Structure formats: structure tokens, C-alpha cells
Amino acid sequence: MNYSLRNTRPDEMEWLYELNKESFREVVVRQFGNWDEAFQRQLFFSKWKQPRPARIIETGTDRVGVVILEKLEDCNWLHELQICPDYQRQGLGTTLLNDLLADARSRGVPLRLQVLHANQDAKRLYKRMGFLETETLDNHFLMESS
8 A cells, every 4th residue: 555654733633632542442441441531632642742753644645644753773663653443454554564664674773662462453463574572561562673
């Protein structure tokens, strides 16, 4: 699936929150038992107080997701990869991850991420893409490209 990336705009914060909610509500409920809307909004917006290396994923003129990637000295750190449910399971995540992996390889560093224990769909995708679990934390698995 073809896509393009562009910088986020300040007027897209509410859209980004709704995407976050669509992407994580079910997983958060599975892992923590409930979705506390006030807490989740506060957590989400607190992460955006400082500029984030976030890019909107588009197919044509449609906003379909967000990717937040930070290039550190020892790795590329994938903070977020969220794709609208209507665009999932069409190869977009795989295509994007392949491009992110290629970029990390070109820098000679691994691609690292964390995934909630309850997010088994994402974990399966990452394993299929060659990621290995490197550590188990209280709520997340840390994973790294091999």
C-alpha cells in the first residue's frame, strides 16, 4: 500500500487523540480493566507538551495514522505506530515497518519499541517482522529488530 508522511499540525491534536483512543481502548481495557477517559486524555496530552517527532500517515488525501520515530545515537526508537482500524490488515503496517527497518539498517542501528502485554496483534506483527523480545517490564515487552 502506498503512503506518504507529513508533519503533524497543531489543529490535529483532537484527531490524534481520537486515533489513539481507537487504537488503544480495547487493549487498555484488556490489560488494565477499564478506560478512564479523563486519565487517558491527560496522559495523551501530557506527552505532547514537548514537540514530538510525529508524522501523519496519509494514503492519497486521507489521514490514516501516525508514526512517532526518534533517531537516537544507538537506535531508532519507535514510540508509536497507529493506523485507523479501517486501514488495518491491508499491508500498510508491514510496508511502513519495512521502511523503518531499512532506515535503521542504513544507520547501522536496531529499531526498538515497546508493546503492551495485552496488544498481542501488534506483538505478532512485530515478531513476524523479525523483532525479538529483549525485556519484559511490568506492562510492556521491549522488542528490537534482529
